[in-house]
Amino acid sequence: MITGSVVVIINNLLSGNSFTSRKTLNPTKAKEANMSPIIQGRIWRFADNIDTDLIIPGKYLRTTDMSVFASHAMEGIDPEFSKKVTKNDIIVAGKNFGCGSSREQAPLALKHAGVGCVVAESFARIFFRNSINVGLPIIEAVVDCKHSDVASVDVEKGTVTCRGKTYQGVKLPGFLLTILLDGGLIQHRRKQKQ
Known part of the structure; x- marks a missing residue:
């Protein structure tokens, strides 16, 4: 079921209205440039x-303002996360990341907070697909990276490199990779219409 706020978000994106966040590019401009695979x-x-209530608490879901989502990302675990995260930081998690309620705002909150990619041992399936649909890169992989390490993710190859070691994750199927690299499902459909 699509919630009212998600319908507004989708309608705004389709009409070309842009959302801005203090830490991310205007999505309209981002779609023109496409996403970098590295x-x-x-x-x-x-x-x-890590469930969707921890990623973006339910009390913030009545808005369509992406900066509100961004400023409360991961608040249920680390209230300072949105103040400390920087553009292209990478979340590395264990099993079942994004479990809980079907909340499209969860990957949107992470993306607009500046998270460049989420790497997890496994994802809740609806979070996985919502991430692809909103253009948030995700990789299923088991990696031995520590908090604050610097890492590199190759979205096309499904690899994560940190501490001098490269870990092979699950490569996305071609059609999902295309949607992701186009910036998400809406941008992908726009590109197909051109």
């Missing part, structure tokens, strides 16, 4: 079973 950033390490 992401380098600092690691934020989290445990298993």
Whole structure:
């Protein structure tokens, strides 16, 4: 079921209205440039079973303002996360990342906070697909990276490199990779219409 706020977000994106955040590019400009398949950033390490209520608490879901989502990302675990995260930082988590309620705002909150990619041992399936749909890179992989390490993720190859070692994750199927590299499902559909 699509919530009212998500319908507004989708309608705004389709009409060309832009959302801005203090830490991210205007999505309209980002879609023109497409996403880079290589992401380098600092690691934020989290445990298993990080649910969508921890990613973006439900009390913030009545808005369509991406900067509100960004400023409360990961608030349920680290209230200072949104103040400390920088563009292209990488979340590395354990199993079942994004479990819980079906909340499209969860990957949007991470993306607009500046998170460049989420790497986890496994994802809740709906979070996985919502991430692709909003253009948030995700890789299923088991990696031995520590909090604050600097890592590089190759989205096309499904690899994560940190501490001098490269870990092979699950490569995205071609059609999902195309949607992701186009900036998400809406931007992908726009590109197909051109």
